[in-house]
Amino acid sequence: MFEPESPEMLANVLEKHGYLADEGLATACFLALRMGRPLFLEGEAGVGKTELAKTLATVLDAPLIRLQCYEGLDAAQALYDWDFPRQLLHLKAAEAAGVHDAERLEGELYDRRYLIARPLLRALETWPSVLLVDEVDRADDEFEAFLLEVLSDFQISIPELGTVRAERPPVVVITSNRTREVHDALKRRCLYHWLEHPSFEREVAILRKRLPECGETLAAQVARATARLREADLVKPPGIAETLDWTEALLTLGARDLDPALAAASLGALLKYREDQETVLRNGLLDDVRPA
Known part of the structure; x- marks a missing residue:
């Protein structure tokens, strides 16, 4: 498995795979790898938390194992289950063969x-593997406590089979959109990093890196417009993922500059709530977009 020698080396390798990490994120990720600690990433939706885990798995040449959290998730759904249909078939076959030894x-x-x-x-x-525990804030408190226990010892007990222990712990990335506060006990087990929306310069760099056909002018105009919308009173401000979608939609429409009519026509790629689209159009937040 790839072992970076410094945060700078890790940042460079991540960038080669299309993910631009700033110094703080690269350092947190580097320390998590070196110290064998889970990395807890918190921030608004769309700032690149899940994408980091995916890119990290590619960099480490390891499978990404994703646990998507949701309300009602329990230990059985996250750990293991018994294949009851196959067990029933085996039982019927044994009975047909005359096996009665219980x-x-x-x-x-x-x-x-x-x-x-x-x-x-x-x-x-x-x-090696990368375990992504995605949106842990959507799970219940009981599951959060269970997850803490698993991540503390990296072992589980299966009553019918015994204890399963990881010979070497997986790389663990936990994400939260902060829809609720995650308990301190879980955060203490991890290295913590808060992801902000990227700066204007970094967002332009991300657009140019992920969409090479996007010119400097369009990338700058999109980044400037998106930053303005993030300051507006929207239900769901656009994240990096939405900015990339919008830029790709604009390129598909043949845009080289971002004019107001084209911006309004493609707004559904950027804003996914009707109320937000109405707010932007009603207040003319894109009316003064002009080619640079």
């Missing part, structure tokens, strides 16, 4: 081959 049947039913590994178990059994 103890033997039970041992065969709870064999490793009938175990369905969910993301957390797969990550413990796979090295």
Whole structure:
């Protein structure tokens, strides 16, 4: 597995794979790799938290194992489950063959081959791997406590099979959009970094890096317009992902400059709430967009 010698080296490698990390993020990521600690990324939606985990997996040449959190997520859905249909088929086949030894049947039913590994178990059994626990703030407090226990020891107990322990812990990236506060106990287990929206210069660089066909003029105009919208009172201010979508839509429409009519016509690629689109158009937030 690739082991960067410095934050600068890691930032350069990430950039080669299309992700531009600033000094703070590159340092936090480097320390997480070197210290074997989970990296907790917090920030508004669309600032590049999930994309970092994906790019990191590419850089490390490791599979990305993603656990998407949601309300009601429990340990069984994150750890493992038993393949009941296959167990039932095995039981019927054994009965048809005249096997009536209950103890033997039970041992065969709870064999490793009938175990369905969910993301957390797969990550413990796979090295190298990058475990992405995405949007942990959407999960319940009970799951958060369970996750803390798993990340503290990197092992789980399966009553029918015993303890499964990671020989080497996976690289762990946890993200939160801060829809609620995550408990301090989980954050203490991790290295923490808050992701801001990129600066104007960095956003222009991201657009040029990810969309090479985008010229300097259009990239600058899009970045300037997006920064203005982020300061407006919107339900969902646009993130980097939306900026890239908007730029790609503009390029698809043949744009070389960002004029107001084209900006308004393609607004659905940038703003995903009707109220936000109405706010922008009603207040003329794009009316003074002019070619540089």
